[in-house]
Amino acid sequence: MKKSEQQRQNIIDVGRKLFAEKGYAGTSTRELNEQAGIAEGLLYYYFPKGKRQLLDIIVHEGVTDRLRMAHERLEGWTSENVENHVLDLFDGISSVIQEDVGYQSFIITVRERALLSDEQSAWLMASFDGVQEQIADVFLGISKDHDPAEVRTLSQTVMSIFVKMLFEDLLLHNHREISDESRKRVAAQIHLVLRLL
Template identity: 50%
Template sequence: MTKKSDQQRQNIIAVSRELFTQKGYTETSTREINERAGIAEGLLYYYFPKGKRQLLDVIVHEGVADRVRIAKNMTAEWTRDSIEQDVIGLFENMWQLLGNGIGYQEFIITIRNRAMLSDEQSAWLITSFENVQQHVAERLFEVTPAEVSLEKATQLATAIMATFQKVIFDELLIRNRRKLPDGTSKFITGQIHLLMQLI
């Protein structure tokens, strides 16, 4: 694919992401995507032969892949001396990714259209979440092998991710807040502190 073709493809994805976030997937027509992207009718199908459905798949896939990549990169730097701050840092980075711009759009689109995902996509989404949890568990075990068994590290990672998930869903979906309130930051810090006492 040429640079111009790649730019056109990325433009279509960006426009679709914005429209799916604003109006919803089912309420967005391919005609609207074409008009907003400034492309001729039918060109969308050149880049995305399965049309709007393929665009949804690409947006969901990119969003989840970004979250897994960030978790993997961040956990690689964890040390025993800074483990509590490292875990809090992971949450802060995940919040930044999901609370702003493209990450927010991808998150909202994925949640709103969860029922439309195929069994294969649903399984991939679950596996991706489990991969983040596994990175956390493996790193907890690696930096605290004398104190924490792999089984205990896995249980801690499950509790950590459940805490992250609760706060992210409460704030972004239920309260529609894209800026984390001080009280919520304190809650996360307190929860992580309690969990780290188990090490």
Template identity: 35%
Template sequence: MEKSELQKDKILKVAQSMFSEQGFEATTTREISREAGISDGSLYYYFPDGKREILDTIVHQGIESRTVVIDDWFSEIKTVSDLEQQIINLYERICLIFEDEDSYRSFMITIRERPLLTDSQSDWLLEILNNIRIKLVKELDLIKDLLNISSKNFDDTVGIIISIIQKSIYDELVLKNNKVISDEVKRITESEISLMTKLITKEDTSEK
């Protein structure tokens, strides 16, 4: 990595830490410069639009890294057990994202500064959830003969599954302000996912 890229990365890491701890509005460019050990002029050299450009870069990098991890989880299924395991694997992938300090901070900034995000940034967050929804609906369709729900209810069923995952993450990271999702919460969430898959499975279906 070139010296200029190293300097930009240092500024981003300092700003990320300050934004996550004291908020975007309460953080000044002068504080970022001082903490990064550079002059105010140097900061604007790397980020001409100042603090706003730094925020946009942090949000963009965070969303991009989460998208890569989540988009790679899908594979073809043949049984309800396969479906259940895929959803649990997705949940575990998401939990792992937040065990990385930079990813955790980026997520918290994205949530707390949501009113400041541009339309495209907000749409990107919605797109991640929508991609998960589309893939899960396709998975249900692959095993529709094993399910006791009709195709017209697939979207609602997927919505419930996503809500189970979202609640776990938001309760722990946002409401309780924990930095990691505990093993107990993971266990409860995975039990709820298992229960949901059992509820949509035909009673007389035997999976071999």
């Protein structure tokens, strides 16, 4: 990695840490420069639109990492052990979010959602819907006898279970990890939902 790429990544890492700790509004450009060890104004060299562009990149990279992992975990599902596949997907999403970078990106995305542009919000929704559609496609391939609309509803239900538990543990309870108890509740709910498949 070139020195300029390292410097850019350093600024992203510092911005992610500060935005997660203090929020976007609570983090000054001066503080970003100081924490990154760069001269004033250099932030604008790497991010011409300043702090806002930095926020956009942090959100985009965080969501992209979670999506990449989800798509990888959705590969090769079979009708055997579908419940294990679904739980593996939940575990994968959880593990990405529980790592420092993933957790910080998740918190920033949720906390600063009002700052997202319409384009970013649409991209986030389309990304989320894409994972949900991929789950529905896998379910349809496994169970060809079911009505596609019902199968899509099942995939929405699976995603709703995931989202509820992640938000409950990470945001409402302010935990850094998904508890064993929560994972057991997810497993029980997934088991119940997949009985309809």
